[in-house]
Amino acid sequence: NAGVTQTPKFQVLKTGQSMTLQCAQDMNHNSMYWYRQDPGMGLRLIYYSASEGTTDKGEVPNGYNVSRLNKREFSLRLESAAPSQTSVYFCASSANRGRDLVQYFGAGTRLSVL
Amino acid sequence: DAKTTQPPSMDCAEGRAANLPCNHSTISGNEYVYWYRQIHSQGPQYIIHGLKNNETNEMASLIITEDRKSSTLILPHATLRDTAVYYCIVRVYRETSGSRLTFGEGTQLTVNP
Numbered sequence: 001n002a003g004v005t006q007t008p009k010f011q012v013l014k015t016g017q018s019m020t021l022q023c024a025q026d027m028n029h030n031s032m033y034w035y036r037q038d039p040g041m042g043l044r045l046i047y048y049s050a051s052e053g054t055t056d057k058g059e060v061p062n063g064y065n066v067s068r069l070n071k072r073e074f075s076l077r078l079e080s081a082a083p084s085q086t087s088v089y090f091c092a093s094s095a096n097r098g099r100d101l102v103q104y105f106g107a108g109t110r111l112s113v114l
Numbered sequence: 115d116a117k118t119t120q121p122p123s124m125d126c127a128e129g130r131a132a133n134l135p136c137n138h139s140t141i142s143g144n145e146y147v148y149w150y151r152q153i154h155s156q157g158p159q160y161i162i163h164g165l166k167n168n169e170t171n172e173m174a175s176l177i178i179t180e181d182r183k184s185s186t187l188i189l190p191h192a193t194l195r196d197t198a199v200y201y202c203i204v205r206v207y208r209e210t211s212g213s214r215l216t217f218g219e220g221t222q223l224t225v226n227p
Binding site: 004035041042043044045059088090092101102103104105106107108 | 146148155156157158159160163201205215216217218219220
């Protein structure tokens with residue numbers, strides 16, 4: 001039972017490089033989310049997709065773009081990485097059927113930008 | 115969404131109950147209380163949630179005061195594996211924004227042998 005799968009688990013980039021973080025869920029959930037977590041801090045929402053075909057900005061969207069490729073997959077793209085984007089990135093999904101708001105998280109992608 | 119206040123850290127002896135408080139004095143009638151935890155370096159894990167009644171599942175119990183201004187998460191027999199940061203989150207469901215969660219800094223629970 002995979003749940004939410006994130007790839008890659010680790011990545012090192014140079015300033016200015018681009019990359020895409022991948023996320024897939026196998027729970028047939030409607031909503032998906034991208035968070036970042038800096039050392040010693042709570043999670044902050046970057047972007048989310050309430051349903052297939054829609055995306056919205058969260059608390060810290062600058063420097064990122066997202067694509068809800070289909071119901072299963074939600075990718076996060078850094079077009080020109082900066083050292084300030086060094087962080088752990090978590091993807092999550094939730095059913096959002098009725099009042100079921102529980103989010104399930106992936107294991108995270110640890111990104112360092114040099 | 116209502117703001118929550120949690121102590122930054124707590125300690126608990128292994129085998130004893132861990133009682134984690136959360137203050138949410140500005141909570142409104144349609145806001146749920148959610149608890150998640152994050153074990154070091156892992157993704158957050160859902161524990162339990164409630165609206166106004168006390169709730170219990172296989173992981174924990176949630177006690178919400180009658181005025182709903184505070185709640186307590188209870189881990190009845192804490193183990194070393196329960197050492198984690200525990201987040202209390204208050205959230206209302208909005209059709210247009212789904213279930214966006216706002217994570218604060220949580221409580222670092224350390225279970226000691």
